Amino acid sequence: MRILIAESDSIAVEQLITVLERFSYQVEHVKSANEALDMFKHYQYDLFITALDLPDQSGEELIRQLRRSRLTTPIMVLSSHADAKTKVAAFSAGADDYVTKPFDMSETQARIQALTRRAYGVPEPRLTAGPLELDLEGRMVSVNGQFLNLTSKEYSILELLLLRKGAVLTKDMFLNHLYGGIDEPEMKIIDVFICKLRRKLQRFGVGHMIITVWGRGYILQDPTTTATPTPTLTATAPQTVGHSNNVADLCHAG
Known part of the structure; x- marks a missing residue:
């Protein structure tokens, strides 16, 4: 925030x-x-x-x-x-x-x-999507009661996805949420953060909830709600970030 x-x-x-x-x-x-x-x-x-x-x-x-x-x-x-x-x-x-x-x-x-x-139109201090829960006050994330250890950037990305649950979020929106236009890195860094966040969520079986909408951004879909047709879920393709490292390399490095 x-x-x-x-x-x-x-x-x-x-x-x-x-x-x-x-x-x-x-x-x-x-x-x-x-x-x-x-x-x-x-x-x-x-x-x-x-x-x-x-x-x-x-x-x-x-x-x-x-x-x-x-x-x-x-x-x-x-x-x-x-x-x-x-x-x-x-x-x-x-x-x-x-x-x-x-x-x-x-x-x-x-x-x-x-x-x-x-x-954000959120009456309670907790955001939920299926078994996934984010505590806005304690800044903690859990899946079925088991806590996840997230970095501050990963937490902020998941917070925005849950606040705008069901809406497609562009990389620009993530960058603004994380950096507010000040000293922003390249846009492709969002792919790295999403990739690492998915890996951590997948350890608890919920990595699939973050969906890639090609050419647009990302969306978090609640499996417990009646949803509109789901955009195709795909892995983030390798893309150059900063120097010669690509997104896949940076994602699997951490």
Whole structure:
């Protein structure tokens, strides 16, 4: 999950970033409203956290600008103002949640998870597909109760597949989810991540749930639901990634 924070209070930012990165969130920080607006012109985020007292513009006006531009990303306000009038103004501008300083990190973490779940239309903190289960809060994956050991990239890919279960996802969508347009590797690296993820899932008999849709991307199909005609499942063909190594070589190396 990618989070953008607009906050000039360096102490609050450091505390927040330290905890969020512990949960494998990818966090970026800007200190002004103009910087935040510029970031949204170029990148996509799963959550935006903003202060109200930014140096160049009020947080309320920044939120209004973003909402006028049809931004649907969840917005959380982080502020030292606890009065009802300020909170109402922030919600009226388009904020989705409001957290007062000093903030309790466990509560803030729970609020962040709830906001992002609602944004994806997921009411519960668990995503499931047949015997496969992903715990959004604990960031754990299991099959029939047996836990899988996934890398952060593998977890993020499976998270996106489950959040968009039944929909074809392009490699661009995976890259944006993993990197948000910043320092992105070549698109073919997604084939490597998918290949390694499939291998781990196949040890539990569910690797076939990730289906290749040639020329389009990948889809995760829930075997317990009535599905539309299934795209042909095929192995990822060897393709060059970076130097002379191909996808098959890199996949089987790890």
